[in-house]
Amino acid sequence: MIRQIRLKRQLAAILLTLGALLVGGYSLLAAHYFKLGMDSTMVGAMEQAVHQHIRQRAKGTAEPDLGAFTVTSTWQQQPRQIRSLLPQPPQQETRLVTSRETKPNGRRGRLVFAMRFPTDEGTLFVSHTLTRQQMSSLVHRTIRDNLTSLLLISLSTAVALALAIWLLLRQLSKPVARLGRWARDLESANLQDPLPDFRYPELNELASLVRDSLSSQQDSLEREHRFLRHSSHELRTPISVMRSGIELIRSLPPEQAPAARSVLASIIDRLDRASLNMKHLTETLLWLSRDEPIDLPTRPIALDQLVQDIVEEHRYLLRDKDVALSVTTSPATLEQSEVALRMVLGNLIRNAFQHTWAGDVTLRQQGKTVFIDNLQRADGQEDGSGDSQDADHDAPAGHPDTVDDLGFGLGLELTAQLTERLGWHYHNRPVPGGHYVQLTLVDAAEPHG
Known part of the structure; x- marks a missing residue:
């Protein structure tokens, strides 16, 4: 047996699914662009570190102070902790490579960034290590606030979309329910009343089709009832004549009645039974054809x-x-x-x-x-x-x-x-x-x- 699903529920499920997909998709897209923004910031900081390294080398500084960034001419010169997380140097130029340390207890550790930069002096490698302890409270708060804002926006959008879908279905279901009640209350007494306005042209057209169909059926039933009543009434007269004639023949004296002959007697008996059956049939049809049958x-x-x-x-x-x-x-x-x-x-x-x-x-x-x-x-x-x-x-x-x-x-x-x-x-x-x-x-x- 096929389980029937209400149209309202199915439509609500479809709209809610589409809404959830849209909200989820845009939330993932926003998170993706947030990560790209963070990466762009890191790329910019690394590029500044490379330029500062070149300037300080040009001034003759042996070991330029670049803060948390490390710039070297070869990958092997990078700190061991960087190379432990990134065994292979970055292959593409100006392409940020990241790797995160996973501790034995399963918790996440430091985050490593590395890039390859082409310069006039040759290729330079720049790296940066980031830990939770190194991040300032301002950065922590900024990231947390941005993620919280993203989550609130997504939830607010989902709630607003669900509310809009509910209001839409409510507005659609009202005229549909009114059409159903109107169709159930249709009867011969109000069949010719003006059609109510169900707000939507499609529903008005459907209501017109329903009324036209019921009107056609009502006309057909009326014609059948009139035919049954008229034909049954018309048949009663010849049936009464037949039965009266048969009773008259049977009431004649034996010497005058043709029923004395066996062949005519058999025919009269059959006519008597046929007329009686016709009488019962017409009475049945007349009784059934009444709209309000009498007791x-x-x-x-x-x-x-x-x-x-x-x-x-x-x-x-x-x-x-x-x-x-x-x-x-x-x-x-x-x-x-x-x-x-x-x-x-x-x-x-x-x-x-x-x-x-x-x-x-x-x-x-x-x-x-x-x-x-x-x-x-x-x-x-x-x-x-x-x-x-x-x-x-x-x-x-x-x-x-x-x-x-x-x-x-x-x-x-x-x-x-x-x-x-x-x-x-x-x-x-x-x-x-x-x-x-x-x-x-x-x-x-x-x-x-």
Whole structure:
């Protein structure tokens, strides 16, 4: 799993790293130039010592007094302590060579400087030995003050840079956070309100894109809801006409009703079941399409008896199929909407019966939980997806007038939406050769989250 890093933290880390590199680099550069300044001072002092040596020799002084500097014509004439730290003479002319003594206890000792100078009289070697005891308090204080000033400047620069980065990130994060809050609070009621100003053109453009995207989705949902409402309302009239006509035919005396003939009786039965399925489907779609669904009327329902009734209503789907049906129920009563229960349980049971051609269907009701297993045998016809178009196939085999019923084409998708809106616990798991379904109902009379 890739660990996610907040943009603010990553940006702060990058800026702080760059700031640290800049401060560190300039501090090292300042220290380097400080050392170069000290070396330049030493080179100047050595050059003066060489010139003084030449002048005193010209005056005939045998051993010129040059203070702490030693000037000789050959390297071997230099003091032994100089040659012990610098065994080889300086090779390049006017190039300062340094070496520091390290004592046995690890502490630093004297510091040796040496140079080779070209003169009209030939090459001269000049050296100087510097110890802590030889340095004056003024030099000590000057070096210490310079290093302290360099350290304070570096620390002050680092603190100022960190403060500037913090203020910058704070100024950047405020409009970004405000954009996030604005996007989370967007809804259909305030979607058309004027866009707030988020200070930066890029954030304003992003806010415009977010609102346009949500507006497009809102328009699409509105069109779908209107289509569902209008189509469901329009379908109720022809469905009512069909069911009224079927009931009228069945109410006719036997000698006048064409249902007396076996072929017409089978067709009327199929029309009756198809119209009933269409009625249930339109009621489901109408209920789901409501933005604020009304509370369905509830009453005490014997769940075991309702399961048995729905099984009997759909038993025709197993006609002429090699399917073993097992139904086990136990007494259970709950306060719930019968319409909702019939929609969900009818859809699940119908789906199990519909898509099992040769196999086993097991229905088990325990308390408020219903288990449905449908397993297809290997020699049976493949059942396909639970969301595909359903068919009855209940007419006699080979009958020329076989007509498919209109089933729940939306199938399990509608069931999932219904149970989610009703707050029921629904689980549908595909298994080899079929499906395993578990539905746990919620009693409307009991408080639940």
